[in-house]
Amino acid sequence: MKKADFLEPDQTLTTAARKLRKDNIGCLPVCQDGRVLGMITDRDIAMRGVADNRDPNRMRVSDAMSLNAICCSKESSVEEAVALMRQAHVQRLAVVDADRRLVGIISMSDLEEGGSERRPFEVTFYKNILDHAGLPHHSEVMRVSVAQGTKDEAVHAAIRQFEETRQVAVWTTAADGYDVVSIHLGESGESLESLELTSERDAQIRPRARVLWEQAGFPEGQDVQFWEKAARGVDGESEAAK
Template sequence: MKDAVCVTPEQTLAAAARILKRENIGCLPVCQDDTVLGMITDRDIAMRGVADGFDSNVMKVSDVMSLDIIRCGEDDTVESAVLTMHAAHVQRLAVTNADGHLVGVISISDVEGGASERRPYEVVFYREILGNAGMPHHSELMRVAVAQGTKQEAVEAAIAQFEKAQQVSNWATVATGYDVVTMSVDADGRHLENLECTSERDARIRPRARTLWEEAGAPEGREVQFWEQAANEVDANRRPANDAH
């Protein structure tokens, strides 16, 4: 994180706009004695101030700031902060300590470290279901960004976060599987993403599920039943002989 640049509620919109321009950022925490009271963005200034014909040299930050503060704790993980930013569709978060006092600001660019150091992995958890035509598709449940470590370490960290978010002890009770997106940057600075599907099991289940569905007369609304039946058959067939008893 970086040191926070703040405005006070009593500063004018013009003053806030100058700070945004100087720092080349889109939003500012609004603070009083290190306590975050709200946030103000360039859009707030443009749409709720200037566009309505108010004088930006007179109107106060407190008149247009948002009281819905998007923040994270200083002890939160980087991955948690990224998830918060993605969920809220924001680029920056106020970072507060246990007492709620502002200690810094973190942004997507800080996390990704610029073009040459994007976070290397995203783990996408999904549940696979069959559509009305018996064709399977993935329903994404959660996407977890992992900033560092090996791919296996990234998967383990993502599973831990997914289980915590879903409040389950085993991710497989909620999700059918997960895919791993490896991120990199080539010599020309272009962002590359390589999707590794963890679908060997799915590839075995899919045709069997379709067969079961067709044999049953292609009924609607029972896709999950056929998928789970096929999955049980596939898992039983893949089980080692000494585990069958």
């Protein structure tokens, strides 16, 4: 687990939203006197605050948070934490002691990474949510770490895991897009990250690759080949247009 970060119930939704954006996460526990009261998510802010036309500078976290936050004990096993997250379809758990005092945070990505080395790729699926000013922003739905392969292979592996976890046939029914963070070492051995947003090229390739897959009879294990074939077609048309 990692060091616990949290919000207090009397803080405003604006403060909560800024902290979620700063830390690039989708939820935080809400605590009073060290004890977990609930969990506030970007969806809570959007649905209970923005969608109801409430003033986020006045509305309190306690008015929007989800009660009965899903927690695990610091004595729980890794397997128990994973099972709990998968059952509840969440990516982060508050870790508490016997008195329900917050002692840490554990995430699925932490467990997948073994708590040490970062994976070469992280694919973050998101929904487009409008903020109080009517401006769209990415609300994280799920983050998947992939250890090896090319970017395209990592995206395909992440999509398969997303569809299995969310129990959907096509990932686009549960998310509007995805961003990809590639992780590599710098000259001095430092860990560097490069954010690659879902591109217009990907948006053109995706439906064409699916058509090729359907025409081939829905074979398994050939996602990358269909994607690359569709990509060649899109890139060829783009070059011809230029």
